[in-house]
Amino acid sequence: FAMVCESGGWAITTPLCYLDGQRFHDRLDVMPVPFASFARVLSLAARRDELNGIPSRLAQNCRDLIETVCVKPALEKLPWLEGRMMIVRELQAATTARQVGV
Secondary structure, three states: OHHHHHHOOOOOOOHHHHHHOHHHHHHOOOOOOOOOOOOOOOOOOOOOOOHHHHHHHHHHHHHHHHHHHHHHHHHHHOHHHOOOOOOOOHHHHHHHHHHOOO
16 A cells, blocks of 8 residues: 555555555545455365364354454445445355255
8 A cells, every 4th residue: 555655546455455554544545446346255164063063163253253353344444345345144054054955
């Protein structure tokens, strides 16, 4: 962001990268890109019926942490991200259903 701030240029970045550059926030204008958005998927793979539910608890803890540390601060700074940046919890139910053969 330093080069953008100094040169009056522009850059495409992610909300998380923007959050990391807090010292530049007062010198930047941030807006959504004018094309389709994208998604990131983080996956946790574990053997079925092992580790006594630790993978499920770890996945839930990670979702909660990402929401608290990343998503909520990004929505506070960039309210137009509402509905665009989120933790998709429905995938958990779909994944669980596939694991048990539903």
